[in-house]
Amino acid sequence: MLADTVRSFLEATVEMDSVREASLARGAIHRPAWEGLAELGVVGLHIPEAYGGAGYSFVETAIVFEELGRRVVPLPLLSCVLASAAILAAGTESQKARYLPPIASGGCIASLAVFESAHDLSPLATRAVPDGDGWRLSGTKRYVTDASRAEAFVVAATTGDGVGLFFVQAGADGVTVTPTPSLDATRPLGEVALDGALVSEDAYLGGAANGEALRSALDAGVVALAQEQAGGAQRCLEISVEHAKSRFQFGRAIGSFQAVKHMCADMLVAVEHAKSAAWHAARTLEDPEESPIAVPLAKSVCSDAYVYVAGEMIQILGGLGFTWEHDAHLYFKRAKSNSLLLGSVDSHRDRLSDAIGI
Amino acid sequence: MSEPRDEAGEVGRALDTLLGTYPPGTTEPKEFWGAQFDAGLAWVDFPPGEGGLGVSPSLNELVSRRLGDADAPTWNRTANILGIGMGAGVLAAHGTREQRRRWLRPMFTMEEIWCQMFSEPGAGSDVASLATRAVRDGDEWIVNGQKTWTTLAHLATWGLLVTRTDPDQPKHRGMTYFVVDMRAEGVDVRPLHQITGEAEFNEVFFDDVRIPDDQRIDDVGAGWRVVMTTLMNERVAIGGRTVPRNSGMIGVAMETWNESGSGDVGTRRELARLWGEVEAMRLTTLRAAENMRTGVPGPEGATAKLAWASLNKEVTSFTVSMLGLEGALIPEGYTLEPTTYDTREVERVMSPQRAFLRARANSIEGGTSEIMRNILGERVLGLPGEPRVDKDLPWKDVPRG
Ligand SMILES: Cc1cc2nc3c(=O)[nH]c(=O)nc-3n(C[C@H](O)[C@H](O)[C@H](O)COP(=O)(O)OP(=O)(O)OC[C@H]3O[C@@H](n4cnc5c(N)ncnc54)[C@H](O)[C@@H]3O)c2cc1C
Numbered sequence: 001m002l003a004d005t006v007r008s009f010l011e012a013t014v015e016m017d018s019v020r021e022a023s024l025a026r027g028a029i030h031r032p033a034w035e036g037l038a039e040l041g042v043v044g045l046h047i048p049e050a051y052g053g054a055g056y057s058f059v060e061t062a063i064v065f066e067e068l069g070r071r072v073v074p075l076p077l078l079s080c081v082l083a084s085a086a087i088l089a090a091g092t093e094s095q096k097a098r099y100l101p102p103i104a105s106g107g108c109i110a111s112l113a114v115f116e117s118a119h120d121l122s123p124l125a126t127r128a129v130p131d132g133d134g135w136r137l138s139g140t141k142r143y144v145t146d147a148s149r150a151e152a153f154v155v156a157a158t159t160g161d162g163v164g165l166f167f168v169q170a171g172a173d174g175v176t177v178t179p180t181p182s183l184d185a186t187r188p189l190g191e192v193a194l195d196g197a198l199v200s201e202d203a204y205l206g207g208a209a210n211g212e213a214l215r216s217a218l219d220a221g222v223v224a225l226a227q228e229q230a231g232g233a234q235r236c237l238e239i240s241v242e243h244a245k246s247r248f249q250f251g252r253a254i255g256s257f258q259a260v261k262h263m264c265a266d267m268l269v270a271v272e273h274a275k276s277a278a279w280h281a282a283r284t285l286e287d288p289e290e291s292p293i294a295v296p297l298a299k300s301v302c303s304d305a306y307v308y309v310a311g312e313m314i315q316i317l318g319g320l321g322f323t324w325e326h327d328a329h330l331y332f333k334r335a336k337s338n339s340l341l342l343g344s345v346d347s348h349r350d351r352l353s354d355a356i357g358i
Numbered sequence: 359m360s361e362p363r364d365e366a367g368e369v370g371r372a373l374d375t376l377l378g379t380y381p382p383g384t385t386e387p388k389e390f391w392g393a394q395f396d397a398g399l400a401w402v403d404f405p406p407g408e409g410g411l412g413v414s415p416s417l418n419e420l421v422s423r424r425l426g427d428a429d430a431p432t433w434n435r436t437a438n439i440l441g442i443g444m445g446a447g448v449l450a451a452h453g454t455r456e457q458r459r460r461w462l463r464p465m466f467t468m469e470e471i472w473c474q475m476f477s478e479p480g481a482g483s484d485v486a487s488l489a490t491r492a493v494r495d496g497d498e499w500i501v502n503g504q505k506t507w508t509t510l511a512h513l514a515t516w517g518l519l520v521t522r523t524d525p526d527q528p529k530h531r532g533m534t535y536f537v538v539d540m541r542a543e544g545v546d547v548r549p550l551h552q553i554t555g556e557a558e559f560n561e562v563f564f565d566d567v568r569i570p571d572d573q574r575i576d577d578v579g580a581g582w583r584v585v586m587t588t589l590m591n592e593r594v595a596i597g598g599r600t601v602p603r604n605s606g607m608i609g610v611a612m613e614t615w616n617e618s619g620s621g622d623v624g625t626r627r628e629l630a631r632l633w634g635e636v637e638a639m640r641l642t643t644l645r646a647a648e649n650m651r652t653g654v655p656g657p658e659g660a661t662a663k664l665a666w667a668s669l670n671k672e673v674t675s676f677t678v679s680m681l682g683l684e685g686a687l688i689p690e691g692y693t694l695e696p697t698t699y700d701t702r703e704v705e706r707v708m709s710p711q712r713a714f715l716r717a718r719a720n721s722i723e724g725g726t727s728e729i730m731r732n733i734l735g736e737r738v739l740g741l742p743g744e745p746r747v748d749k750d751l752p753w754k755d756v757p758r759g
Contacts, residue, residue: 024555024692118682119620143683181691183678183711189686249484251748251757259728307675314718318482318726319507322719324551324694332553332718336678340686344679346624 002060006067009036014073016327022074023185023330029109029149030074037064038106043080046220047088052101058220062227062282069231072330074186076146078224079111085220086112086154090165090205090213098202099152099167111150112217113141113168113192120347126194128157128164134201135159137166137174137194145341147190148179154205155194156214163214165205172197184337186330219295221342223285226278226298229306229338233271236306236313236331240264243317260316267309274305292355296348303339310335365413366420372397372411373424382430391434391467394425400442400466404450408458409466419600419647426602434468435599440509441465441472443595444588445518445537451587452535452576461516461537473514473540474592475505475562476585480758482507483729485520485585486529487748487756490564492521492536499536499574501544501567509723511547511560512696514540518588519569520581522753529753533581537573544568553715555692592724593659600647601640607670607717608636610710611677618680625680632673639665657737664730667720674714681710688712 013033022028037043046061047053054060061081068075084103087096102108116125116139126139137157144153153175155166170177174197179190205213241264244255254260281298284290310332314321321328339345380393394400395409402417404410425432435442442465449458464470481488490503501521511517517538524532540547544567549557576584604612615629643662678685688711708716721727735741748756 024694115683118684119618120682143686180687181689183686183688183715185692248758249482249487250746251487251751254483257728257744259731311671311718315721315726315728318722319477322552322722324553324555329553329715333715336675336714337686340679340683344682346622 003063003067005040006037006042006064007070009040010067010071010073014071016071016330019072019074019186019327019330020324028074028188029076029146033073034075034106037075037077043077043106044084044100044104046081047084047100047104051088051096052104058223058285059282062223062278065224065227066231066234066278069228069233069334070235072186072232072327072334074188076109076111076149078187078221078228079146079150080106080109081224082112082145082217082221083110083152083154086165086213086217087167087205089216090208090210092206095167095202095205108152109146109150110152110154111144111146112156112221113144113147113153114156114214114218115143116141118143120343124156124158124163126155126157128159128166128204131198135164135166135199135204137168137197137199139194141192141194142180143189143341144192145187145189147177147192148188150177153192154217155192156210157194159204162209163211165210165213166199167203167205168194168197168199172199174198182337184333186334187337218342219291220285222295222299222348223278223281225338225342226274226281226302229302229335230271230274230278232331232334232338233267233274233302233306233309236309236328237264237267237271239328240267240313240316243320247318254316263312263316267312270305270309274302277301293352296352296355299343299348300345300352303335303345306335307339363413365411365417368411369399369402369413369417369420370424372399373421377424377428377430382425382428387431387434388467388469390431392463394430395463395466400462401446401450404446404458404462408450408455409446409462416648419644422600423602434466435595438465438468438471439595440474440514440518441470441516444474444591445472445516447591448518448535448575448584448588452580452584456572457537457575465516470515471510471513472516472518473508473511474518474588475508475511475538476518476520476588477507478504479506483726484748485589486533486582487753487758488520488522488533490519490521491525492523492534492569494523494571494578495568497571499534499569499571501536501538501564501569503564505562505564507550507559507723508547508562509559510697511540511562512549512557513698516540517562518575520585523578523581525754526752527579528750529748529756530582531579532753533585534578535575535581535584536569537575538567538569539573542567542569549696551694553718554690554712555694556697557695558697589725590656590659593663593730595724600643603637603640606636607673607677607710607713608633610713611673611680614677614680614710618682620680628676629680632669632676635665636669636673639669657733660725660730660733660738663724664727664734667727667730670720671717674710674717677710678714685711688715 044053045056049055128135153168155168174195176193182189247254277298281294284294314328376397398411400409402411402413403415476485478488492499492501517540519536519538523534544565546563548561551557689709736743
């Protein structure tokens, strides 16, 4: 139901040409799609009703990501999910009541600013130092999704007692946002430089251990991405099969050549595995026993599957698949980029190794 | 009995003279290439006066090694690959002496860029199904039709063009091959942008374009024979160039690893595995070059093309992964620009991310990897071919989907 609604809405609203154009205008956002989805209540699906959301489990959000993945639309939903999951996990009642409703309604685009180095979560250099009634933040966050269109960030910084999460307005003094050209231009990344940015005491999300809250926000993001990967891979398979049926060479459909037919069959297996791993992770996200396995499993399986299937799609399309004018490159770039975001595949395999006891 | 010719010595001496008279460090590339051509060191197996010394093609390896050691400019071979890598071989095997004298030198010096027009919207892997028509009119031919994916057409002076001259013949028979002036009236070149945003290739439309008959290559109806020569040269030009160890994308991968400061054992071992694959491919290419008796590459060229395509894709993808989150950026950004020489000069000027995107074409351009496997299976290993529905039908009767 939800899937059908979102799919038909996107099909009606998002022309693939507009996706390509948005990808050239760095940091652009597909406004009609974003506003429409916000109106459908999609942004706050996983946010409790008390904070302006719909109060569903993460499974509903996962369904939406699968559909979004099918169309590689430039939308800041992943960023909003990451930021809101962090606030949900770390905020006090009053902080959640203040910060979440604008995010849930789609009115405030928020993102999570965590990574500083290209290689995962090495110790954070960004520091938060108490200053009067508030905190001063200094450091540079990199690879922040949708940085240049976000109005607020949840920033991870060391406080002296470990990791602290802070709610920072993008327009605050001492905050400078710089877009960086992204491989996947439909999901622009950027830098957020904090130069002694002053935030109030209330901006320090003080409801829970922030290190764990950060982990759970990133896990929610990984699950959302995994769904997007599975949905994207599924769409790549469909594009490939359609082409293999209709393109003729040597007097026959290219799909009649076993080389092409077998490629499609192998892609199908990869897509099915990706869907299974992604769904399993979405269903068990709240399960403390299973999610330490299911989350890194999803990252590992879905990343490989999407990169592989998107690559094979280009191969099946031939010269056409290499052109800017065709959609294939949008999927291919999204696939590679997703495999690198929110923890490398290798780092997730390390987590998985720990979780399965090897 | 005359002394056996000391071919290696001859080439060595010609190289000494060239490098002594035109020190690569202080000579303009164009002047150097002209001198290299005049010294017979462009393609040593070509006849004297046509860029060669009439010696064994295996000695081309010696030339590229010595020029590499001397840091001489060799990027004309990449920047004008469709001329130097393919057109030259075609002219050597099928051209007339006049044609070679007219075209080879400015090709080698890059004064004239070449492009290759085989593919059409309906004829990619199945080149022989092409539909661009050429009709004879006295001493000229009149060409109509469309080509696509034409690399560098926007910079080219000359194009290798294959056309259909007899639609009633089975498809492999009714084709004729020409060299066409890309600036001739009725030739319309429109850019096509690719995955990187750059427009390296083009669509080319022919509207009553006139080609003099003296620009025909080989006989009327013999086009397929010339196409095969071109494609075999292309495969070698793309995948089979002899290169120094650690060059190309594996070198970039090694630098990336060394700069990352990572001590990850799994990554290092994977890099070593890829290095080994690339090195085995390099040694295979060297062995093939040493064994090459004639200047005309055989179907074995498909080995190099197939291996290179998949390894280049794998190595570039692995390199981007080694970059971690930095791999999710592309320093050049995306702009819809036509290719110029600088960007094609060498892969190394591209970021690893851009090289990763560009590499997707490797298993498509110059014949797809599936076609390479068919060639290796059927023409090299002698396995039975697939049943063919199209081979003996007149071209005009073949199903086209
Ligand atoms: C970057 C780039 C540069 C190029 N430059 C030039 C150029 O300068 N001049 C030029 O003439 N062409 C050029 N080409 C075109 C290139 O040669 C063709 O793209 C290629 O031959 C494939 O044709 P196609 O794109 O029509 O794909 P198709 O032939 O439609 O192939 C689609 C898919 O079907 C598969 N397939 C087709 N037939 C078979 C079979 N018999 N068995 C198994 N699988 C099969 C293919 O492997 C592929 O996966 C270029 C292409 C690229 C990408």
